Amino acid sequence: MADPALPLNDIPAAVRLRGVTKVYDNGTVALGPLDLDIRKGEFVSLLGSSGCGKSTALRLIAGLIAPSAGTVDVAARSSDHPIGFVFQEPTLMPWSTIRENVRLPLKLAHVPDAQSTARVNEVLAQVGLADFAEAYPRELSGGMKMRASLARALVTEPDILLMDEPFAALDEITRFRLNNDLLALWRELGKTVIFVTHSVFESVYLSQRVVVMTSRPGRVSAECRIESAEPRDDAFRTSMAYAGYCRDVSQALMQASDEMANAAKARA
């Protein structure tokens, strides 16, 4: 995790976006211009309303789509540890066991099974799925599938973990549990995490920094630092500090929404 004791500017950037725009083939301007810096080891949430371009930004960082303009610099792309990506859906191969799903990135990197098995077992144990390695995805609950998806993203020991509303479809209790698990893994592994969500509460609970985005086309409207004591736990969820941060972030989100509404009126 990013060392809070260090001044932010002293921590090297893991991701740098400059003047990034994305226009889809149908003419929809989804994003931009977007400027964003994310530092190594930082846990950042991109927060905004549905359709504001958060997921587009994440896919641009992953290299799954190309920007229409601007530059996307991702330090991890040149390293041996590719980016880990967790989708909104578990996105598991239904024809493979959980072990083979988790092994997939290593298989694609031509790592022989004999060499990858220990790493696969290790990461399955990390997400609490050691006993479910031979199960098929349909045999697991929604939360367990998400854990498997997280294990697959972690198996290559990526420098950056990109998460696209991974817990949005889960019930509240499961989501709280997975939030805690994710924070525990982040503290333990020290990865850079970029987490897309439309939940104010989730973004405040998880992040060191919340980047609030405007509606389409998505731009950075505000940034809120969440300077809370670590580790965060259920006590933090019920604290005054948490409520205060949620209020601030909510206001920033409303302001972002108002900005866009005013801009639309002005254009009209």
Next chain:
Amino acid sequence: MKGLEPLPAVDRGSVLPGSDMQWQRIVWPVVVFIAGIVLWDLVVRIGEIPPYLLPGPLLVFQTLIADWSILSESLGVTLLTALEGFIAAAVGGIALALLFNQSKWLEYSLLPYAIVLQVTPVIAIAPLMLIYLPQQTAVVVCAWIVAFFPVLANTTLGLNSVDRNLAGLFQLYRASRWQVLRYLKLPAALPFILGGLRIAGGLSLIGAVAAEIAAGAAGAGSGLAYRILESSYRLNIPRMFAALLLLSVAGIVIYMLLALVSHGLLRRWHESALRKEK
């Protein structure tokens, strides 16, 4: 590394409860079959219909036993033709679909002609095939023409139905074209391919019979279709029925065998092969 607390184990066997209603899938068709036979027999007896118009079920069964040596030989010929047509359709349909998937240029060039083959009635093509090709080859080609399009269409659909996020994941991990095909597209397309093969199994038999009828009319032949034609010329209607019965049973067995293969390959993961939750 410490990691997270392991999740409590669950009894995965309980996810798929056994179905005590399975027997109904066997009993009801059998009941309908017996009722049909009884009705058929009653119609023949009460109406005193002569055997050269409509033989009773008992006479058909007796003919089947008496003519078994002739009919079984013909059945073997027809089944071999259907099998050859089916294998050619399976290999050709899947291979062509893979080529289409790898090259849009090829798909645009060849798909219209595949559709032409599909929409042209085989009974109209068969006489031409019998002129240009040796008889047995022509019959197999006809079986192939009828059976290959469902395999091609289903495989193409399957290969194009890959989950977009999974495709993105393979892109993220810089998978090669071969890896995408082997680990993603082919497994994802498997239920579609098997669906196409199930249709193709029956169609290859139909194609073989249609071509045999054309060949039988043109010259020598010894398949079941030829026996049906020969029996109709001789007004040996009981043998005609016996041959038809064998064809129907062969079609059902082909379908069941392919359904069994499909179930075996999909039973662990695909919705179509899973038992319904109660």
